[in-house]
Amino acid sequence: MENVQEYFRKNRDEHLRQLKEFLSIPSISSLSVHKEDVQKCAEWLADQCRSIGLENVRVFPTKGHPVVYADWLHAEGAPTVLIYGHYDVQPVDPLDLWETPPFEPVIRDEKIYARGSSDDKGQVFMHIKTLEALLETEGKLPVNVKLIIEGEEEIGSPHLPEFVEEHQQLLAADCLVISDTDMIAEGRPSICYGLRGLAGLQIDLTGPKKDLHSGQYGGGVQNPAHALSELIASFHDEKGRVAVEGFYDRVAEISEAERKALAALDLDEEEIRKELGVPELYGEEGYTYVERTSVRPTLEVNGMFSGFQDEGIKTVLPAKATAKITCRLVPDQDPEEILQLIEKHIEKHLPKGVTYQVTRFDKGEPFVTPLDHPAIQAAARAYEKVYKVPVTFTRSGGSIPIVATFHKLLNLPVVLMGFGLPSENVHSPNEHFHLENFDKGLLTLSIYWHELNNSLR
Amino acid sequence: MENVQEYFRKNRDEHLRQLKEFLSIPSISSLSVHKEDVQKCAEWLADQCRSIGLENVRVFPTKGHPVVYADWLHAEGAPTVLIYGHYDVQPVDPLDLWETPPFEPVIRDEKIYARGSSDDKGQVFMHIKTLEALLETEGKLPVNVKLIIEGEEEIGSPHLPEFVEEHQQLLAADCLVISDTDMIAEGRPSICYGLRGLAGLQIDLTGPKKDLHSGQYGGGVQNPAHALSELIASFHDEKGRVAVEGFYDRVAEISEAERKALAALDLDEEEIRKELGVPELYGEEGYTYVERTSVRPTLEVNGMFSGFQDEGIKTVLPAKATAKITCRLVPDQDPEEILQLIEKHIEKHLPKGVTYQVTRFDKGEPFVTPLDHPAIQAAARAYEKVYKVPVTFTRSGGSIPIVATFHKLLNLPVVLMGFGLPSENVHSPNEHFHLENFDKGLLTLSIYWHELNNSLR
Known part of the structure; x- marks a missing residue:
């Protein structure tokens, strides 16, 4: 891993420059006026994939925005990972609340500010740079990799199910990895095992x-x-x-065990109340804040x-x-x-x-994954090697509608390992992404592909 | 009256040209971006008053938009009439529903289309042209006249009460006449004796x-x-x-007599429902449509x-x-x-x-006037001479907040003789004003000043 670590260190400025380029394309999928920007963003991504040595790079048209596909399949005997992400972003209004323009990325206090920096371009970009680093320093990847990055996640992936159904062979894999969820808090890496x-x-x-x-x-x-x-x-x-x-x-009513696990997250409701700026938390009677926002x-x-x-x-x-x-x-x-x-x-x-x-x-559809799956346990080990703390297992209140589709059509276990933070203003003005998690995430993913090869082979 | 009638006929084109000029000034009082337009509109009005021979013409500044004042006080021994109106207009959104731009007046099917054509510039303009016609053809007015035209009616006249209080002497009169209400239907002239x-x-x-x-x-x-x-x-x-x-x-619960009078208006609720395009009329139980929209x-x-x-x-x-x-x-x-x-x-x-x-x-404040006041009865006679049908007495659901102020501060009877129609899209896109009522209104007002002199002298 030292070579990889050194590679990330040496190329950090160039990587951040590239990330800014990616983030500066206003790929808002819900607004038809940005249709060409979304297309441009897909092309940018495909060029990236080509430039790092991925193969079979394609920008697949759909009835809506295109899907970007790329692979590297030379890890003979090793498992195949399907990596999913999205390059489209949310609208930016109210624009006047942004401290700097949403599509002019800037770094302040070791955070990169731009629409999509956390959700999900920043995290998609980490996957690409991880593959680049492994290919550059080790000459190969520990696992076979297929990338599928779509442009309609923020409008509910209307055309991806059809695409997945039509390309089941192309997308066949042993495990699906997605980085589009949050860590539970700063310094607390989390693996999400369920989505609403x-x-x-x-x-x-x-x-x-x-x-x-x-x-x-x-x-x-x-x-x-x-x-x-x-x-x-x-x-x-x-x-x-x-x-x-x-x-x-x-x-499905949650079990006592799951309630205990959620309680063990030990979220301070008064702290949350203050951070959100509400006079009091409010919601369905009989459930805690964390239950209301994840399992209800x-x-x-x-x-x-x-x-x-x-x-x-x-x-x-x-x-x-x-x-x-x-x-x-x-x-x-x-x-x-x-x-x-x-x-x-x-x-x-x-x-x-x-x-x-x-x-x-x-x-x-809602989705829950078994916690003890080897692909999930391998992710936990990778996190712990980099972050030096035990991983937290969570269920997220958000939705990635396509997850259930992948699971159903491709019969895959799903690992949701996100590097965002809940405070990063996802879907709001001043979205940003902590560079600490960008740096640590690159390492975690590099280690993960090795761990996964050991677990699933 | 024949000379006057002939005067209106001869000058109709020129009068409509002037009215279009008046309507083309976007005097939207609620939007600060139009502050200068409102001022410009006041100046235009003052110039009109001067040009027809009114005296003491003033554009009084207020803390908001200006008040235009003018008078003609040479009808010795005759009563003094205070004429109130407003030259400000409502906003125009949604702009895309206007068939022609709101501040580019056009005449189609003998209706003039523009914001303010019915509410209230068109009616203010009629008062001025009536005075012009009488002065030009008879060399004098049958009554003493004071005009007060404000620029903040559509935002609730925030500064007029203070103005009226400070200028009680200037505004002293025997009767207040306002043309800012509707006729009950086409061909049915109405005098409004109450406002919400x-x-x-x-x-x-x-x-x-x-x-x-x-x-x-x-x-x-x-x-x-x-x-x-x-x-x-x-x-x-x-x-x-x-x-x-x-x-x-x-x-105050309405009396049986008043309910009967309202019922006598004989409005067809099914006709109203169709015209408004609603699946059913709806409102406070126990009251008719006309009661709900006027006295409740x-x-x-x-x-x-x-x-x-x-x-x-x-x-x-x-x-x-x-x-x-x-x-x-x-x-x-x-x-x-x-x-x-x-x-x-x-x-x-x-x-x-x-x-x-x-x-x-x-x-x-809400306001109701005694029906049998001679100033109101004189108005009824004037209407009947022109429209050849009996006048309907109504209470309007709308509000002219300043009416109660005038009544309270100046102790005046108020006559609301409006020439608008309920179908004229007041406050909505495609506001217009029927030229038939413009023409008949000019005559009605000309006759009214003579009738009023006979009644109040």
Whole structure:
């Protein structure tokens, strides 16, 4: 490992320069105005893969944004690893809250600031640089590697399942490794063994055919903003539980053992409360903060709007009101069924005087991996050699909808080894990535491929 | 009257050209970016007053937008009329719904389209042209006239009360005439004898100090969009009544006679429903549509927003949620007290896990005038001579907050004779004004000043 370590040291400035180049491409997958940037980002990534000696590099077009594929398959007799990541990023609004522009990466206090630095470009880039270092210093990789980096993760990977289904042979492997989750805290490396699923939808309520004068018409017709508020309020009960009928029917109750393991994470709720800046933590009665954010399902409004939004007032009775909602799901909830239950709920609780329309967004199944799998245990050893502390095993509240698809279609164990931190403003202004974990992560991954070869061979 | 009628006919094109000039000034009082336009509009109006022979023309600065004053006081022994109007207009969003730009007036199908064409520049302009016609054809006016045209009506006239209080001598008159209300329908001239009052406020709820990843944090903290929805839902009960404690305490119940008069308006609710495009009319149980929109108080959300509002989804748990609300009030509700009751309600019903801030907007007292006042009866005669049908007496759901102030400070009877139509998209895209009522209105006002001289002398 010393040669590899030396390689990373010697090339650090150049690697960071390349990372900045990667981060400066505004590959926002949800906004059609950035479609060309997403394509450009895929090409950049493919060039990187070629330049470090990966083979069969391809930018596969899809009906949406492209998938980048590359491999190196000369570790005869060694296991094959599929590495998944994404090069697309979240939108950047509110732009005025960014201290420096989201696509002009800068390093401050040993953190690199840019949209995508932590989620997930920074972590994708670490995988590439790890492979580069091993190829440069050892002349080969300890395992066979296939990279699949997609451009639609932030919009729910609408076209990846089809791609995976069509390329099962190409993607066949012994284990899937993903770096798109968080360490539990600074200095506490974590392996995530479960992810929540996702079910997203938009509700549009329509009242009058145009905005009305709230004096002349107010009191005469339903106000869609009132109706939407009632509807949203009806989604939860006074105990913070989701009040959609049947929502919890398939939720696997967590075992006492798992509750103990989660409690052992020893998160300081008062510390969390202070860091988030809320007057109090709040959520489903009977569960701790860590349980509510990892093993319990949720229904959250991500955005809502109706009527006048500029400064001052405008005395209108709005014609429309919209809410954007996503649910986080846990085993064994089914995203399709959950969307159906919500639609039933809307139909049943729709206030008088408005009509509604539901648009479905992305779906993803929840996922949990056995903790004692050798691929996971090898990852734990790699972490411990670099970070010098025991690894924490967690379940994340986030969703990587494609994980369940990979598992189902390719029948793979999944190892989620993330190097981000919860404080890194993922999906928010001033996203950043700690260079300490960039440096340690490169080493951890280098060691991991050797450990994995020993475990799975 | 024949000379006057002939004058209007001969000068119609020139008058419409001038009106277009007036309407092309974007005097949006609520948006600070238009401050200079509002000033320019006041100057334009003052020039008009000078050019038709009014005297003592002044553009009075205020702490906000200016007040335009002008008079003609040579009708010895005749009563003095104070004419009030406003030259400011509402914002124009959503701009993409306008068929032609809001500040590029055009005439289509004998209607003039522009922001302010009906509310209230078009009607202010009619008053000026009426005075011009009488001065040009009869060499004098039948009554003494004082004009006060303000630039802050659409933001609740924040500085006019102070102005009126400081200029009681200047504004002293026998009667106040305002043309800023609607006719009840095409061909049905109406005199409005009551206006609802106004109380506006903005509620800002704050949860976490920044937008959070809804996967990582969802379920752990209160979502301000949920909290706002609950709060808004709590403002009404299941019978469509405002559920703010004490809200109805001072509401004067309408008499059977008044209910009968309102019923006699003979509005076709099914026709209204169709025109508004709603699946059903909705509002406070136990009252008809016309009662709910004129003699009953309301609480309406004019705008609300939280979190992500662009296309697609963004999986955030929003940091903030905002609602803009106005109440329409009826005698004897007090705007100040209503705002206090709402603030108490918010404090009491605030969901857990968020903090709130209330910003007060404008206030205006409700107002009702005796129907049998000679100034009102004179107006009815003037209308009937031109429109050849009996006048309808109405109470409007809208608010002209300054009316109560004038009444209180100057002790004046108020005559609300409006020439707008409810279908003219006031406060909405494609505002317009029917030229038929422009033409008939000019004649009606010309006759009214003579009738008023006979009644009040």
